[in-house]
Amino acid sequence: MSDIVSGVAQAVNLIVTLNPDVMQIALLSLYISLTSTILAACIAIPIGGFIHFYEFRGKKVLIALIQTLYSLPTVVVGLLIYLMISRSGPLGIFGLLYTPQGMVLGQTILIIPMMTGLAIAALSGVGRDIRDTLVSLGATGFQSIIQIVKEARVAILSAVILGFGRAISEVGVAMMIGGNIRGETRVLTTAIALQTGLGDFGFSIALGIILLSIALVIVILMYAITSGVVGKVEQIAGGVPRE
Amino acid sequence: MVFQKPVVLNTTVSENVAFGLKFRGQYSRDSTKTINEALDLVGLSGFGSRKAVTLSGGEMQRVALARAMVTGPDLLLLDEPTANLDPVSSAAIEDLIIRINREMHTTIVLSTHDMVQGQRLADRIGVILGGKIAQTGTLTEIFYHPKNCSLARFVGADTILSGTVMENTGGLARIDVNGIPFEALTASPPGSKVLLFIRPEEVALTRPDGQTAPSSVRNRITGTIAKIVPFGPFVRVHIDRPVPVTALVTHRSCTEMGFATGMSVIAGIKATAIHVVPAADANR
Numbered sequence: 001m002s003d004i005v006s007g008v009a010q011a012v013n014l015i016v017t018l019n020p021d022v023m024q025i026a027l028l029s030l031y032i033s034l035t036s037t038i039l040a041a042c043i044a045i046p047i048g049g050f051i052h053f054y055e056f057r058g059k060k061v062l063i064a065l066i067q068t069l070y071s072l073p074t075v076v077v078g079l080l081i082y083l084m085i086s087r088s089g090p091l092g093i094f095g096l097l098y099t100p101q102g103m104v105l106g107q108t109i110l111i112i113p114m115m116t117g118l119a120i121a122a123l124s125g126v127g128r129d130i131r132d133t134l135v136s137l138g139a140t141g142f143q144s145i146i147q148i149v150k151e152a153r154v155a156i157l158s159a160v161i162l163g164f165g166r167a168i169s170e171v172g173v174a175m176m177i178g179g180n181i182r183g184e185t186r187v188l189t190t191a192i193a194l195q196t197g198l199g200d201f202g203f204s205i206a207l208g209i210i211l212l213s214i215a216l217v218i219v220i221l222m223y224a225i226t227s228g229v230v231g232k233v234e235q236i237a238g239g240v241p242r243e
Numbered sequence: 244m245v246f247q248k249p250v251v252l253n254t255t256v257s258e259n260v261a262f263g264l265k266f267r268g269q270y271s272r273d274s275t276k277t278i279n280e281a282l283d284l285v286g287l288s289g290f291g292s293r294k295a296v297t298l299s300g301g302e303m304q305r306v307a308l309a310r311a312m313v314t315g316p317d318l319l320l321l322d323e324p325t326a327n328l329d330p331v332s333s334a335a336i337e338d339l340i341i342r343i344n345r346e347m348h349t350t351i352v353l354s355t356h357d358m359v360q361g362q363r364l365a366d367r368i369g370v371i372l373g374g375k376i377a378q379t380g381t382l383t384e385i386f387y388h389p390k391n392c393s394l395a396r397f398v399g400a401d402t403i404l405s406g407t408v409m410e411n412t413g414g415l416a417r418i419d420v421n422g423i424p425f426e427a428l429t430a431s432p433p434g435s436k437v438l439l440f441i442r443p444e445e446v447a448l449t450r451p452d453g454q455t456a457p458s459s460v461r462n463r464i465t466g467t468i469a470k471i472v473p474f475g476p477f478v479r480v481h482i483d484r485p486v487p488v489t490a491l492v493t494h495r496s497c498t499e500m501g502f503a504t505g506m507s508v509i510a511g512i513k514a515t516a517i518h519v520v521p522a523a524d525a526n527r
Contacts, residue, residue, distance in 0.1 A: 129250045136244035137263045151253055
């Protein structure tokens with residue numbers, strides 16, 4: 001019990017005084033996860049768009065496969081990336097192992113399937129009648145696609161935010177690829193794992209609070225988006241007039 | 244083109260109207276004026292900055308019309324534009340359709356299930372049956388001169404009788420239908436098989452004991468009422484013997500005349516109200 005009380009007290013102290021170690025870890029976490037999220041979005045949204053807008057053999061199987069990969073274990077991604085970028089691996093010459101860049105690569109790959117799947121779901125939410133309307137107004141294929149993506153913007157944004165949530169909270173890739181090197185690749189999750197093992201509960205709790213705060217911000221963002229705007233998107237997609 | 248379901252994109256009303264111009268690369272600074280004119284046309288002046296998804300169904304449909312009209316099309320396609328709207332919004336859309344046609348001389352092709360709407364709006368009508376255009380023509384041609392049985396039923400000529408022309412004097416023929424003589428206008432020669440189409444509102448019912456109908460009514464058939472079915476402010480009176488005939492009378496006159504099932508009545512039909520088609524053509 002005293003561990004918890006003194007831990008929380010110490011944690012509050014660390015956060016309020018903007019402890020450099022804590023801040024450095026939190027900022028690195030944000031940097032790596034945000035970069036991964038942006039990269040993944042740049043890859044996943046076009047792929048999702050391609051899968052949604054073009055008909056091809058095995059489309060359903062591919063979507064099922066992507067949905068399966070939502071629950072891709074972080075340690076499996078960690079293992080695969082490790083094998084790819086370790087000295088003897090095919091990408092060994094770039095020296096990415098135990099660097100933030102390597103972590104970004106791993107997290108990007110980790111969240112691409114989820115973002116792609118959710119982007120496809122978001123685009124599917126835009127009704128056939130919207131597509132027909134755009135065509136009837138003389139939109140070219142490309143102009144239609146741009147408008148449909150705009151129409152699904154809120155749902156696509158939710159997909160991106162969920163991807164960020166998964167990236168910042170994962171341990172597997174961060175630990176296996178980053179190696180939890182102090183001041184270099186130590187992020188919130190790996191630091192919590194380590195400091196707890198060392199019995200430095202105050203530090204762990206402080207990082208945990210920060211991690212939770214970030215999660216809270218994500219939830220608030222999601223809530224604002226879904227409650228305020230997604231309803232309207234469905235309304236348009238269904239073309240249902242508001243009562 | 245305007246669809247059955249009101250569709251708007253999740254942006255402002257002005258942006259919605261601007262899409263056609265933007266897709267065609269015709270959008271410029273002066274387009275704001277064009278867009279406002281289109282909104283004026285549909286009676287949505289001042290709605291420009293509103294979120295389109297917050298409008299009612301009828302308003303959304305008017306945005307759709309403005310969006311289609313802003314590019315100044317020669318031809319406007321409307322797919323059951325009032326099917327999902329309440330009567331008041333429907334009337335507003337119908338007025339607009341007429342205005343667009345009269346003032347801007349836009350050719351309009353409109354599909355509808357509503358016969359009365361078709362009559363109100365159309366100059367020419369094409370009836371689609373079983374996926375094919377079965378007949379095209381003016382309102383009179385479609386509703387009073389249907390080409391065959393299915394078309395006659397479709398446009399509401401409920402009474403369809405088959406008979407044989409007995410004699411024909413200069414176009415006024417005596418036609419035998421199950422032993423009952425009918426007089427009607429046709430060019431078919433004696434001996435030919437014909438079909439008679441009679442719209443229910445053309446059949447006037449009187450009581451056998453009441454005063455006689457005007458003498459211009461050439462056909463007076465005494466029959467028995469089999470069924471009385473309410474039909475809005477009217478009732479449909481089905482007579483089954485000696486030949487099946489359906490009449491449309493107002494609720495009030497049905498009550499006043501005391502019509503009831505099993506009662507004997509006289510059905511008066513003018514010779515000109517019967518549309519005669521050679522049987523060979525009608526079953527095609």
